[in-house]
Amino acid sequence: MSTVTTTEPPVPTDPSSSAGPAGDAEESATYAVSRDRSAVLDALIDEHASEDPTRFRMLTGDRPTGPLHIGHYLASLRNRARLQDKGVETFVVIADYQVITDRDSVGEIGANVHGLVLDYLAAGLDPARTTIFTHSAVPALNQLMLPFLSLVTDAELRRNPTVKDELALSGGRPLSGLLLTYPVHQAADILFCHSRIVPVGRDQLPHLELTRAIARRFNTRYAAGQSVFPEPEALLSEVPLLLGTDGTKMSKSKGNVINLRDTADETAARIRAARTDSERRITFDPNGRPAVANLLTIAGLLLDESPEAVADRIGDGGAQGLKRVVTEAVNETLAEHRARRADLARDPAYVTSVLHEGNARACEVADRTLATVRAVMGMSY
């Protein structure tokens, strides 16, 4: 019987070759392969997850930099709960050490972590089946970073597209050592629990390629070819990139975000202020009318319809008709989530206990992995 690891796609890359124009072509080739492979993985999960949960063990995560918004909900949160319910063994890392890769302070870290747990639980992640934990509470995970760092070159890290983008956005501020190396830390997140599946957006694919390289190199260099770390695979989100309500990148500071925790009234006000245009006829035209198309995409994802179908239904209803449909779609779909979230928020001790239990479970797993790593490296004295 084939398994996830033996039916690997012929991914052609070592990340070391992804630079320049040739790198772009290669990036889209990798993307195409990952997309095809993701469809296969989805089918395999449907067929086999309940009988063999560890085969599809999954890890995903979020940086606790602020509240989760509708983009998170549509692109990842819903999907995590769906996979968990299919029987996939699930780990979710609240990546607190990743917060300080690109900023000077941790911000409201405690409240942000608490808020993430609330949204996970409200979205249907079940702490009995899903391990929710933070980096900072799992020392053995962090220690894996040391041997892993020995397996990558500084040139490879400097070529990482995410690191390069963040550097470009930093406006010339110096690049911290943690920013440069955080893809390796992310590899430790993924590998400490031997996860096989990593649901990600396209932007995270280079991190996954690096993780795969680290797994391979560890096995070859330090484990005499034994498979201490299986190579994980990306499960790509099919949700397109969603924009804020002004048609530009979602960003808390621009006030263009619909947060999961917002009230129905706040949501209505945010959508009322959304950027549209004055054409009465609503059409789905991502190039010509990006802001309108974005609202149609959000409504379509929530209503499980194509954006074109939503546009047809609104017809000549204009911006007002569009906003009414989007507001209803958001508020109705999120009503249950928001009610559950509000309920859970009344019991902060419970939320803390979920995190403590998840941290304890993650520590057990990480301790075992680190023990193996030390043993194969001849470092158990």
Ligand code: TRP
């Ligand atoms: N870098 C991811 C993000 O910014 C968060 C994250 C941290 C993650 N560790 C991970 C995602 C491991 C997948 C797997 O969204």
